[in-house]
Amino acid sequence: MSSYLKNVWAGFYTAVKGMMITSRHMFKKSVTIQYPDEKFDLPANARNKLVLDMSRCNACTACAIACPVNCITVEGVRVSPEDPHQEVHADGKPRKVWVTRYEMDLAKCCFCGLCQAACPSDAIKHTQDFEYSAYNKESLYFKYQILTPEQSAEKVRLLAEFKEKEAAAKAAAAEKAATEGKPVAPKKAAPKADEASEQ
Amino acid sequence: MESTNFIWDLMGKNLWSVVAVISLPLIFVLIYALVAILAELKVSAWIQERLGPMRTGPWGILQPIAEVIKLLQKEDITPTAASKILFNLAPYVIFTGAYAAFAVIPFSEAYAPANINVGLFYIFAVGSFSAIGIVMGGWASNNKYSLMGAMRSVSQVISYEIPAAVAVLAVVVLTSSMNMMEISRMQEGGFWNWYIFGGPGGWTKIFMIPFTLTLAIIYFIASLAETNRLPFDIPEGESELVAGFHTEYSGMKFAMFFFAEYANMFVVAAVVTTIFLGGWTSPFGSFLAGAGWGAFWFILKSMFVVFLQIWIRWTLPRFRVDQLMYIGWKVLLPISLVCFIAISFFSLLNLG
Amino acid sequence: MGLLNRLDDPYEGGGIVLGKIEELLNWGRSKSDWYLHFGLACCAIEFMAMNASHFDFMRFGTIPRTSPRQADFIMVTGTVTFKMAERIKILYEQMAEPKYVISVGSCSNSGGPYWEHGYHVLKGVDRIIPVDVYIPGCPPRPEAFEEGMMKLQEKINKQAIFNKRKLLGTE
Numbered sequence: 216m217s218s219y220l221k222n223v224w225a226g227f228y229t230a231v232k233g234m235m236i237t238s239r240h241m242f243k244k245s246v247t248i249q250y251p252d253e254k255f256d257l258p259a260n261a262r263n264k265l266v267l268d269m270s271r272c273n274a275c276t277a278c279a280i281a282c283p284v285n286c287i288t289v290e291g292v293r294v295s296p297e298d299p300h301q302e303v304h305a306d307g308k309p310r311k312v313w314v315t316r317y318e319m320d321l322a323k324c325c326f327c328g329l330c331q332a333a334c335p336s337d338a339i340k341h342t343q344d345f346e347y348s349a350y351n352k353e354s355l356y357f358k359y360q361i362l363t364p365e366q367s368a369e370k371v372r373l374l375a376e377f378k379e380k381e382a383a384a385k386a387a388a389a390e391k392a393a394t395e396g397k398p399v400a401p402k403k404a405a406p407k408a409d410e411a412s413e414q
Numbered sequence: 415m416e417s418t419n420f421i422w423d424l425m426g427k428n429l430w431s432v433v434a435v436i437s438l439p440l441i442f443v444l445i446y447a448l449v450a451i452l453a454e455l456k457v458s459a460w461i462q463e464r465l466g467p468m469r470t471g472p473w474g475i476l477q478p479i480a481e482v483i484k485l486l487q488k489e490d491i492t493p494t495a496a497s498k499i500l501f502n503l504a505p506y507v508i509f510t511g512a513y514a515a516f517a518v519i520p521f522s523e524a525y526a527p528a529n530i531n532v533g534l535f536y537i538f539a540v541g542s543f544s545a546i547g548i549v550m551g552g553w554a555s556n557n558k559y560s561l562m563g564a565m566r567s568v569s570q571v572i573s574y575e576i577p578a579a580v581a582v583l584a585v586v587v588l589t590s591s592m593n594m595m596e597i598s599r600m601q602e603g604g605f606w607n608w609y610i611f612g613g614p615g616g617w618t619k620i621f622m623i624p625f626t627l628t629l630a631i632i633y634f635i636a637s638l639a640e641t642n643r644l645p646f647d648i649p650e651g652e653s654e655l656v657a658g659f660h661t662e663y664s665g666m667k668f669a670m671f672f673f674a675e676y677a678n679m680f681v682v683a684a685v686v687t688t689i690f691l692g693g694w695t696s697p698f699g700s701f702l703a704g705a706g707w708g709a710f711w712f713i714l715k716s717m718f719v720v721f722l723q724i725w726i727r728w729t730l731p732r733f734r735v736d737q738l739m740y741i742g743w744k745v746l747l748p749i750s751l752v753c754f755i756a757i758s759f760f761s762l763l764n765l766g
Numbered sequence: 767m768g769l770l771n772r773l774d775d776p777y778e779g780g781g782i783v784l785g786k787i788e789e790l791l792n793w794g795r796s797k798s799d800w801y802l803h804f805g806l807a808c809c810a811i812e813f814m815a816m817n818a819s820h821f822d823f824m825r826f827g828t829i830p831r832t833s834p835r836q837a838d839f840i841m842v843t844g845t846v847t848f849k850m851a852e853r854i855k856i857l858y859e860q861m862a863e864p865k866y867v868i869s870v871g872s873c874s875n876s877g878g879p880y881w882e883h884g885y886h887v888l889k890g891v892d893r894i895i896p897v898d899v900y901i902p903g904c905p906p907r908p909e910a911f912e913e914g915m916m917k918l919q920e921k922i923n924k925q926a927i928f929n930k931r932k933l934l935g936t937e
Binding site: 455459462463464465466467468469470474476477479480481482483484486487488489490491652656657660661662663664665668 | 790791793794795797798799818819822824825826827829832836838862863864
């Protein structure tokens with residue numbers, strides 16, 4: 216009987232005590248951060264939206280290889296030395312490769328940061344921007360380009376032309392060597408041409 | 415006998431005054447339900463150190479209005495396999511039960527919609543109406559969760575009506591009246607005359623205070639169970655049964671359940687106020703007493719009890735079914751019987 | 767009689783009365799969204815953080831409902847496996863109109879890490895139910911959920927109720 220009454224009292228007492236605790240919290244200042252008006256400071260290494268700096272990217276595909284979910288597609292074409300349109304990277308070095316296609320699907324990305332670690336030129340980076348939810352999935356499919364499709368077709372054509380020319384020159388040199396009976400070191404023409412265009 | 419309904423005095427007894435008398439509590443229920451929904455959201459938020467709805471009007475005070483507008487636009491689904499008549503009738507039955515109880519509630523000295531002499535008995539009679547509505551809705555939904563919720567609800571209401579009735583009966587023994595207006599009038603003259611403190615009487619009423627206090631607490635606990643509020647909300651236990659007896663209801667029919675729950679909360683709060691907290695009487699004797707102030711005090715006290723219900727809801731977790739039955743039959747019932755017998759004994763000795 | 771003429775032809779557009787009513791109805795629907803939470807993976811953990819005190823999802827007027835009948839939008843948070851896809855479709859069909867879907871995280875947007883070789887994962891929940899808002903992230907920040915919610919509210923606010931037929935005709 217006494218344990219029964221003790222139980223009843225304990226039940227009542229604990230309920231009242233719980234209510235006292237909640238009443239104490241009722242008058243505390245709320246800890247809510249009212250999101251659109253005030254924002255929580257993100258840590259500096261927060262990994263959110265992926266952003267590519269096209270002036271740095273040289274289409275080395277290190278990010279595409281490092282990506283565990285294969286959400287990055289990179290295609291590049293070498294800069295033809297005879298191309299009249301030469302460009303300089305953000306760090307002052309001349310651009311050697313045109314990026315004809317760079318696409319990343321942030322609807323698949325798992326925000327692991329491996330591409331950021333693999334990138335040799337700090338082109339791809341996780342930013343602190345997370346406010347880019349979308350009404351359709353296509354707007355989460357990010358396409359970066361510095362060249363219009365026509366321009367990139369032009370670049371591809373220029374390189375092909377240059378390669379043809381080079382091959383022709385090589386063939387001519389080989390013919391010449393065959394006639395003179397001397398072996399010619401292959402691949403000499405191309406670097407020379409590169410250097411020439413750089414200077 | 416003086417009039418207890420100012421509308422009869424003003425307009426006389428004709429059809430229009432009857433309509434006015436009927437619609438006044440309805441308007442009150444609708445306004446009160448909006449306030450209570452907002453209070454529920456806000457109090458729950460404050461207890462958890464949150465802010466609650468903030469972006470609907472200033473400080474989110476228009477939230478319940480937005481909710482009503484939204485619920486009006488929702489599709490009204492009647493499941494194919496449901497029993498259509500009962501399914502569509504159930505929300506209105508529940509709301510009718512809650513609303514009918516407002517007929518005898520004495521809002522003020524000058525206003526009780528119907529001042530009948532079996533008021534408390536009437537409240538218990540129509541209070542059971544909601545159980546019928548819940549079973550109708552739960553069974554007609556043709557959903558196992560709904561049916562289980564309805565069954566749980568009925569077992570709970572039946573179990574907890576007994577201690578509640580015994581607690582009310584003890585006050586009836588003291589007042590020798592079931593008229594809620596009379597009971598309120600007997601407690602006039604300050605808060606020490608309330609029945610939670612033993613009612614009016616000489617110093618000998620001190621012996622009764624522990625018993626009446628216990629009875630008030632017991633009635634309050636039992637009323638929580640009757641209105642299916644936490645910690646007794648096993649009929650709609652969201653983690654076990656999807657949403658209990660109103661799983662299949664959508665749109666305005668669900669809103670009727672919502673309104674009925676809040677109306678029921680007010681009814682039990684009004685009963686607690688009337689029989690234990692002095693009804694419309696002023697807590698300070700003749701200070702701020704009068705017909706208008708009576709309504710003020712009544713609504714203030716009732717809203718405090720409603721606030722208490724919300725407070726408990728956001729403090730305690732839900733009981734298991736067997737724990738619920740244990741509390742009902744083995745704790746509340748014996749204790750309320752003991753208190754009832756003690757009070758009957760004291761009133762035989764004319765101590766009160 | 768300009769006002770009444772416009773009332774006669776609600777499809778004409780620009781009706782003052784109907785325009786205001788439409789605004790009111792849309793306001794009610796956008797400010798009171800009850801959600802059915804379908805938590806499947808780690809996004810659901812972030813979702814808990816969003817519901818808790820610091821981020822307080824209820825500020826937007828949302829209330830969690832466990833029954834699909836009473837929910838206004840379903841939040842799919844996590845990897846949708848083929849087995850779960852059936853359940854999501856059933857739940858979506860049980861919801862009452864007007865209903866919306868928010869897809870949260872890479873997995874439910876397009877299969878996430880499993881999009882290429884996952885033999886068991888649905889490649890995007892939009893293959894079975896129409897998604898209204900995609901929230902990117904793996905998992906997204908709690909604020910990103912709230913931003914998605916605001917996007918959904920914007921979408922609801924722009925919806926046409928009375929001019930629907932006309933809009934359908936022009937499309």
